[in-house]
Amino acid sequence: MTRTALITGATSGIGEATAYEFAKNGIKLIICGRRLERLNTIQKALERLTDVHILNFDIRNKQSVIDAIENLPKAFKNIDILINNAGNAHGLDPINEGNLDDWDAMMDINVKGLLYVSKAIIPQMTARKSGHIINIGSSAGKEVYPNGNVYCATKHAVLAITEGMRIDLNPFGIKVGAVNPGMVETEFSQVRFKGDPTANNVYKGFKALQAKDVADVIYFAISRPAHVNLADILMFCTAQASSTIVNKES
Numbered sequence: 001m002t003r004t005a006l007i008t009g010a011t012s013g014i015g016e017a018t019a020y021e022f023a024k025n026g027i028k029l030i031i032c033g034r035r036l037e038r039l040n041t042i043q044k045a046l047e048r049l050t051d052v053h054i055l056n057f058d059i060r061n062k063q064s065v066i067d068a069i070e071n072l073p074k075a076f077k078n079i080d081i082l083i084n085n086a087g088n089a090h091g092l093d094p095i096n097e098g099n100l101d102d103w104d105a106m107m108d109i110n111v112k113g114l115l116y117v118s119k120a121i122i123p124q125m126t127a128r129k130s131g132h133i134i135n136i137g138s139s140a141g142k143e144v145y146p147n148g149n150v151y152c153a154t155k156h157a158v159l160a161i162t163e164g165m166r167i168d169l170n171p172f173g174i175k176v177g178a179v180n181p182g183m184v185e186t187e188f189s190q191v192r193f194k195g196d197p198t199a200n201n202v203y204k205g206f207k208a209l210q211a212k213d214v215a216d217v218i219y220f221a222i223s224r225p226a227h228v229n230l231a232d233i234l235m236f237c238t239a240q241a242s243s244t245i246v247n248k249e250s
């Protein structure tokens with residue numbers, strides 16, 4: 001039977017690549033994000049492969065999240081797969097110089113937004129006693145690096161929430177796992193460094209992970225047999241050994 005997936009943060013990077021991967025494999029899609037134009041373009045491109053519905057909301061707005069998911073059309077109401085991907089880093093400053101708005105954004109999007117979407121979808125999964133949730137964490141959820149403070153805290157929280165979900169949803173047969181990438185060349189650094197034209201220099205001198213590399217792993221995770229759950233995947237590009245050790249060409 002055709003499964004339906006809801007992907008947050010599907011307008012760029014890992015979320016967009018995951019939408020393409022799922023569409024190629026015939027999974028029905030609900031794609032989410034704030035940038036409506038991009039959602040429209042992606043919908044147009046993917047509709048040749050699968051049915052695609054758009055949800056346009058800011059994940060920080062609890063009521064918008066609840067309303068959007070409650071009012072899904074009948075054909076998209078039953079969500080089998082939830083990919084909690086929306087998120088970003090905002091700033092890279094020592095804790096003593098951190099910006100409160102950056103901290104709010106990261107906590108509100110990466111942690112609270114993920115919880116709002118999950119809260120809106122989990123009840124239908126528990127009622128049906130099936131479902132699969134994948135939270136996109138980060139290597140930053142496994143270790144803290146200089147100036148990463150609050151971003152790392154949000155990703156540590158994502159991992160704690162993932163474990164909590166897996167434990168609490170276990171009686172319902174719901175799979176829960178995390179995919180934790182190291183550096184991926186997406187719009188992530190442009191957001192982190194607020195549009196600085198040199199933002200993507202962080203990927204210079206080595207071959208970083210690409211969004212499709214992560215999407216491949218996410219698709220692998222959701223295509224395992226019913227009795228197999230990939231609980232926690234840490235992935236790096238070959239040049240990266242840890243958050244701070246990257247083998248760059250000099």
Ligand code: NDP
Binds near residue numbers: 058087136182184185
């Ligand atoms: P991108 O910046 O390319 O994508 C971020 C996505 O999140 C966009 O689709 C954006 O959509 C969405 N998003 C951001 N803020 C909001 C919001 N307030 N409401 C709704 N959607 C929002 O980055 P990535 O693809 O790299 O990031 C995806 C995930 O992967 C994040 O959780 C990130 O922390 C994680 N990650 C990234 C790594 C990297 O190095 N790139 C490494 C490890 C993890 P829109 O702006 O349209 O709302």
Ligand code: 8X3
Binds near residue numbers: 089137139148182183
């Ligand atoms: C994104 C990767 O190294 O900037 O989670 O934290 S990193």
